Amino acid sequence: MEFVDITADDTKEIILMATNACNLRCKYCYETNKNAPSMQLDKLKVRLKDEIKYKSKGFKRFVFNFHGGEPFLAFDKIKSLVEWVKLTFPDLNITFTTTTNGTVISNDIKEWLLIHKKEFIPILSLDGDKDVHDRNRGNSFDKIDKNFFSDNWPNxxxxxxxxxNTIGNMFDSFIYLYNIGFYPNPTLAREVDWNLEIHLPIYVKELKKLSRFYIDHPEVKPGQLLDLPLHKFSPQYISKHFNSCGAGFNTIAFDIYGNRYPCQTFISDLKKGYDKSEMDRIFSILEKNNNLNVSPKCKDCSIINWCSPCYGINYSNRGDMGNFDSTMCVFNKVTLLCSAQMFSEIYFDYRKYPWLGVKSEKEIYHSIIGIKNIFKTVSL
Incomplete structure (x- = not known):
């Protein structure tokens, strides 16, 4: 299936909280409210009609992302809403997706997924081999039919x-997953006990090994960790929004009751109710399209136009969108510098890398300028 870049300016991601329930209790999960309710379809359908009709002009593609909890615990409602969306918006270019822990995929779910294989992408959460995976995700490794995912969605x-507790295994886990037929996208856990003195040197070492793998294997497109929007660092580049995640712009989320948020990380304890005036205030701040209004302390940071270390998590955990986790800022800078170094080598011998064909000449041009700007301005 064609890769869908949800960060593209012409793509809108609509995140739907399928259910808060989950059958696992992963140690690093930021979703702390594991309540049982699932989507109230009647309310949600009204909100989606309004979102598409009045608040989605200029978008050419849409991604409907079912979020959880474990989304497939609400499989019947997902199935129902997918069919409704297809009938209601037949002219829209829509892809459906969800992230699943893979442990509740029954034969009925498998059959439905295969029927809808060309339009519905199930993204599996898998952290490495059995030892690495089970460190944080219980004893769930053996409950996952990994071949079902690798055979049917190999790319x-x-x-x-x-x-x-798995940072030292990052590259080996990547290689393990790649060798069994997957395309791993490593991401750092949020709101956990990162220690820069201990973990940063390990992370740098693992990043260097990962970037060298991509350089030495031209047939493998770099994953999201290192395939960063370097073109946005070109002073000449103009984007619809500064922050890379697109919360409140390219991304919108609805909770199980159909309440609207900039993204799913703003959805806190549903028992407290929805504060519409507060969310209107949050949207108003984001719509000003200026990171400096959100975090004045980042005023002089050279990566402010990309970094945006999760406004929603900052808000939900510390009550302030601009109250960034300073540890993650350092990790972000290291990641960006490694990405720039990797692409400087790749662009030097660009004919070797067939996947560069999906990037426009304009993006590549601005990326090269952006790399120079990153090396000039970014320091730890």
Whole structure:
């Protein structure tokens, strides 16, 4: 299936909280409210009609992302809503997706997924081999039919979360997953006990090994960790929004009751109710399209136009969108510098890398300028 870049300016991601329930209790999960309710379809359908009709002009593609909890615990409602969306918006270019822990995929779900294989992408969460995976995700490794995912979506990335107790295994876990037929996308766990003195040197070492793998294997497109929007660092580049995640712009989320948020990380404890005036205030701040209004302390940071270390998590955990986790800022800078170094070598011998064909000449041009700007301005 064609890769869908949800960060592209012409693509809108609509995140739907399928259910808060989950059958696992992963140690690094930021979703702390594991309540049982699932989507209230009647309310949600009304909100989606409004979102598409009045708030989605200029978008050419849409991604409907079912979020959890474990989304497939609400499989019947997902199935129902997918069919409704297809009938209601037949002229829209729509892809459906979800991230699943893979442990509740029954034969009925498998059959439905295969029927809808060309339009529905199930992204598997898998952190490495059995030892690494089970460190944080219980004894769930053996409950996953890994062949079902690798055989049917061989080019689709999987979510590989890296935590303090698995950071030293990051590259080996990547290689393990790649060798069994997956396309791993490592991401660092949020809101966990990262220690820069201990973990940063390990992370740098693992990043260097990962970037060298991509350089030495031209047939493998770099994953999301290192395939960063370097073109946005060109002073000449103009984007619809500064922050890379697109919360409140390219990304919108709805909770199970149909309440609207900039993204799913703003959805806190549903028992507290929805504060519409507060969310209107949050949207108003984001719509000003200026990171400096959100975090004045980042005023002089050279990566402010990309970094945006999760406004929603900052808000939900510390009550302030601009209250960034300073540890993650350092990790972000290291990641960006490694990405720039990797692409400087790749662009030097660009004919070797067939996947560069998906990038426009304009993006490549601005990326090269952006790399020069990153090396000039970014320091730890």
């Amino acid at each position: 689709q990335g999987i979510k590989m979360t890296v935590s303090p």
